[in-house]
Amino acid sequence: MAPHPGLENREAWGTHKVIPYFEDCFEATDQGKPMQLTTDNWRLATDTDKLHEECGVVAIYGHPEASKLAYLSLYALQHRGQESAGIASSDGEQLRLHKGMGLVSDIFNADALARVPGSLAIGHTRYSTTGNSALLNAQPIMVECSKGKIALAHNGNITNALEIRAQLDQQGSIFQTTSDTEVIVHLIARSREHTLPDAIADSLRRVEGAFSLVMLTPDRIFAARDPRGFRPLVMGKIPATAAHHADTVVFASETCAFDLIGAAYEREVKPGELVIVGPEGVHSRFYSAQQPQSSCIFEHVYFSRPDSMVFGRAVQESRDAMGRQLALESPVIADIVVPVPDSGVTAAMGFAHESGIPLQFGLIRNHYVGRTFIEPEQRVRDFGVKLKLNPVRNVLSGKRVVLIDDSIVRGTTSKKIVRMVRDAGAKEVHMRISCPPTISPCYYGVDTPSKEQLIAANKSVEDIRAYIGADSLAYLSLEGLRKAVGDSDPPVYCIACYTGKYPTKIVDVEEIAPAMAETS
Numbered sequence: 001m002a003p004h005p006g007l008e009n010r011e012a013w014g015t016h017k018v019i020p021y022f023e024d025c026f027e028a029t030d031q032g033k034p035m036q037l038t039t040d041n042w043r044l045a046t047d048t049d050k051l052h053e054e055c056g057v058v059a060i061y062g063h064p065e066a067s068k069l070a071y072l073s074l075y076a077l078q079h080r081g082q083e084s085a086g087i088a089s090s091d092g093e094q095l096r097l098h099k100g101m102g103l104v105s106d107i108f109n110a111d112a113l114a115r116v117p118g119s120l121a122i123g124h125t126r127y128s129t130t131g132n133s134a135l136l137n138a139q140p141i142m143v144e145c146s147k148g149k150i151a152l153a154h155n156g157n158i159t160n161a162l163e164i165r166a167q168l169d170q171q172g173s174i175f176q177t178t179s180d181t182e183v184i185v186h187l188i189a190r191s192r193e194h195t196l197p198d199a200i201a202d203s204l205r206r207v208e209g210a211f212s213l214v215m216l217t218p219d220r221i222f223a224a225r226d227p228r229g230f231r232p233l234v235m236g237k238i239p240a241t242a243a244h245h246a247d248t249v250v251f252a253s254e255t256c257a258f259d260l261i262g263a264a265y266e267r268e269v270k271p272g273e274l275v276i277v278g279p280e281g282v283h284s285r286f287y288s289a290q291q292p293q294s295s296c297i298f299e300h301v302y303f304s305r306p307d308s309m310v311f312g313r314a315v316q317e318s319r320d321a322m323g324r325q326l327a328l329e330s331p332v333i334a335d336i337v338v339p340v341p342d343s344g345v346t347a348a349m350g351f352a353h354e355s356g357i358p359l360q361f362g363l364i365r366n367h368y369v370g371r372t373f374i375e376p377e378q379r380v381r382d383f384g385v386k387l388k389l390n391p392v393r394n395v396l397s398g399k400r401v402v403l404i405d406d407s408i409v410r411g412t413t414s415k416k417i418v419r420m421v422r423d424a425g426a427k428e429v430h431m432r433i434s435c436p437p438t439i440s441p442c443y444y445g446v447d448t449p450s451k452e453q454l455i456a457a458n459k460s461v462e463d464i465r466a467y468i469g470a471d472s473l474a475y476l477s478l479e480g481l482r483k484a485v486g487d488s489d490p491p492v493y494c495i496a497c498y499t500g501k502y503p504t505k506i507v508d509v510e511e512i513a514p515a516m517a518e519t520s
């Protein structure tokens with residue numbers, strides 16, 4: 001393939017030195033003092049009895065306020081990761097980077113955004129799955145290598161990262177982080193291909209697993225998805241205006257990021273596709289042979305926002321269908337349907353519509369729980385859950401309640417919620433879950449506890465019911481879930497956490513154990 005104009009290799013490709021930039025990284029502070037982010041309060045603040053998505057990515061090409069648009073998009077994607085965030089920008093010549101630990105609002109203010117000028121930007125918000133949670137592993141990762149300056153941000157999990165890293169170590173590569181993302185950077189730096197798009201394609205062919213990534217060079221944006229399309233990545237456009245004569249091309253993990261910046265959804269980046277946006281326009285190529293699609297079904301169950309389009313389908317529609325299907329499969333005689341907020345709300349609406357049982361908000365979520373709090377010395381039972389959820393007694397008292405939630409991971413939170421609803425006077429508590437039992441960890445970019453900690457991997461549904469103290473418990477069937485998300489034949493969704501059958505070869509499961517296992 002002929003090189004893209006301006007992308008020809010101008011230097012010898014012999015050196016494999018990769019120099020990371022950290023000068024503009026900082027710890028987000030609370031009134032000038034380092035933020036106290038201990039494991040305990042972090043866990044309380046981030047619902048440890050849920051599976052966690054670990055990253056959101058965004059890219060903006062051709063807008064005078066690119067980093068501001070990236071910042072706003074990261075706000076919309078904050079649910080995909082709350083541990084660190086960053087933006088890298090280009091003014092056409094220089095790449096600049098600003099990243100830190102904490103929420104997007106902790107890290108960016110007007111001064112910080114002024115440090116990332118230019119009309120091109122990529123952004124990232126992170127919840128770690130591989131590598132520890134240090135600032136070092138916050139993204140974007142920015143390097144200078146034989147291919148020039150590159151910044152990269154990635155959502156997913158590279159399942160052969162350790163294998164490749166060991167090979168690269170032997171060949172003399174020096175890694176600066178423990179993140180699997182850096183593996184891609186080193187592969188690009190070492191590639192024998194003569195243009196950057198070819199070097200990126202070459203590198204992506206060598207990594208396995210799940211990745212949706214965005215890359216920035218001084219004058220281009222690259223966006224790519226793994227050949228199985230595990231994680232979402234969408235492309236959109238902000239139309240040209242009288243003040244700004246060219247269209248702005250945008251990429252994001254979810255379409256909810258587009259709404260805030262006035263971008264229109266155009267399409268998904270397809271599995272195995274590499275999209276290149278530069279002065280010559282938008283180009284696309286497939287870097288890999290077609291493989292069976294395995295998009296993460298849990299994006300529809302829980303991770304993605306209900307106002308997003310994911311894998312070409314409205315998440316709200318899927319969750320409503322899950323609730324309806326659950327009501328058909330596992331009906332119960334009850335007085336009210338109560339969602340576990342926020343993620344159980346849409347499925348509860350579907351369940352209520354289908355069953356004819358009225359929906360009531362019997363649990364109220366406190367949205368303003370900060371990251372640090374001091375627990376009273378006299379221990380409060382179920383403190384972590386009570387901090388976030390409070391029962392509405394006059395709604396629950398004397399009622400037969402159907403509680404709708406999207407998953408049970410360890411079972412500890414469900415147990416506390418059932419107890420809370422009973423303590424508020426409910427006569428009966430029936431739990432309905434809008435997906436099948438989670439029996440296997442995820443190795444494709446979702447933070448899951450080990451199999452020993454997954455309650456459904458070790459107990460029957462009846463034993464789980466007894467453990468959480470509910471009067472009845474039922475999960476949505478796998479067939480019901482696939483129907484609710486509109487899955488086709490052959491299937492296009494990954495369902496490995498419900499079946500234990502993984503769509504790719506999994507290398508050394510223990511070594512790529514999810515981040516939560518590291519800290520537990």
Ligand code: SF4
Binds near residue numbers: 298441445498
């Ligand atoms: S294993 Fe589960 S969480 Fe992981 S990608 Fe597959 S469906 Fe999604």
